[in-house]
Amino acid sequence: MTDSIIQKVREELTKNNTLRVGINASNFLLVSGINSDGSPFGIAPDLGRLFAHELEVTPKFIVFENPGKLADAGLEGAWDIAFVGNEPQRAKDIAFSAPYLEIPVTFLVREDSLIKDLSEIDQVGNRISVMNRSAYDLYLTAKIKHATIVRAKSIDESFEQFIHDDLEVLGGLKPRLESDCEKIPGSRVLDGQITSVKQSAGTLPAHEESANYLHEFIERTKATGVVSNLIKKYNVNGVSVAPPA
CATH class of the missing domain: 3.40.190.10 (Periplasmic binding protein-like II)
Structure with a gap:
């Protein structure tokens, strides 16, 4: 320049x-x-x-x-x-x-969840915990039609909300979800990514x-x-x- x-x-x-x-x-x-x-x-x-x-x-x-x-x-x-x-x-x-x-975005589910892959997330009855106004929240807000997005103030609070409110799905950055997975016995991070x-x-x-x-x-x-x-x-x-x- x-x-x-x-x-x-x-x-x-x-x-x-x-x-x-x-x-x-x-x-x-x-x-x-x-x-x-x-x-x-x-x-x-x-x-x-x-x-x-x-x-x-x-x-x-x-x-x-x-x-x-x-x-x-x-x-x-x-x-x-x-x-x-x-x-x-x-x-x-x-x-x-x-x-x-680029950072991949996906979901974490519990051990007893019937959800096996990303295509099963957007269904009535599924509640997805996310950080409010995060990039993935903005993406999901535009894309999700049937599931319910439940927002928390921070990434840590979205994790706590998922645990304490017994929500079905935790959405977030894949590296963070892999770390969270270690804290919840039997939980699974779904393969692939919904976006990055x-x-x-x-x-x-x-x-x-x-x-x-x-x-x-x-x-x-x-x-x-x-x-x-x-x-x-x-x-x-x-x-x-x-x-x-």
């Missing part, structure tokens, strides 16, 4: 030499922890640091407890770029890059030059092995680098 384009992106996105980076802390696969100074680390925060480095500005992380709050805050101009699942509902208000990483959460970077639609640059940045991080190296660095299992756009 030319210096003039980078300067234009700086003018669109930054103020006082600072880039505000929105991070969804609820995705444990992409946010591995918090440093002593309060800044997050993991795949998504590290990509934010790399982008800020390209612009020669300082990243300031704005951390949200769930993706819904992150998306809402974008409407108020609370961040300059953000890392969050790319879903059609969010794309109305966020100019997304192509995905940099496509993790992307985004900015406000009005920032057209910056959106294009962010897209190009993400494509480079995939092509040069940056994303795959971050997956290895943080020992994140069950995810894959998204294909080239």
Whole structure:
């Protein structure tokens, strides 16, 4: 990219030499922890640091407890770029890059469940526990016609809700469900996936030059092995680098 384009992106996105980076802390696969100074680390925060480095500005992380709050805050101009699942509902208000990483979504059922495969989920009487306004909640809301979606405030609470309310199905990211499966004797994670959460970077639609640059940045991080190296660095299992756009 030319210096003039980078300067234009700086003018669109930054103020006082600072880039505000929105991070969804609820995705444990992409946010591995918090440093002593309060800044997050993991795949998504590290990509934010790399982008800020390209612009020669300082990243300031704005951390949200769930993706819904992150998306809402974008409407108020609370961040300059953000890392969050790319879903059609969010794309109305966020100019997304192509995905940099994909996470499969499936379901967990109990040992005595008669459900054998994904095609049997959407039936009357099945209650599906999910995290409210997660990418997979948005997907299921658009697709589920007969089963009932029961929402909880967080991933942990969706698990507790599944247990305590004796719900039939727990929906979520496959790596997390495989971990949850170990806590429930005899439970099963269904084979395959209903969709994948496509993790992307985004900015406000009005920032057209910056959106294009962010897209190009993400494509480079995939092509040069940056994303795959971050997956290895943080020992994140069950995810894959998204294909080239």
